[in-house]
Amino acid sequence: MSCMASITDGNWQSLVIESETPETPVLVEFWAPWFGPCRVIHPIIDELAKDYAGRLKCYKLNTDESPSTASRYGIRSIPTVIIFKNGEKKDAVIGAVP
Known part of the structure; x- marks a missing residue:
């Protein structure tokens, strides 16, 4: 299960800015579900979210x-x-x- 909450254009301002x-x-993390390399880094960012809970907010x-x-x-890539x-x-x- 992912630790990262999803954000959208609608809640960007309130959650990030x-x-x-x-x-x-x-x-x-800016991503798209159809792009393989995005799925590769999800577990890494999830781990960061767990390791830095309370000190770092993580969203996708x-x-x-x-x-x-x-x-x-x-964002072009x-x-x-x-x-x-x-x-x-x-x-x-x-x-x-890496």
């Missing part, structure tokens, strides 16, 4: 279902993982890299 705990980093955003958020952040803190993009990893 205006997080109740802005000092807690938010990790977002399906780029097919929420294209406007993906477009706003210039999936999987892409972005870390946000205080509502701002801090770092990104593009592709299923």
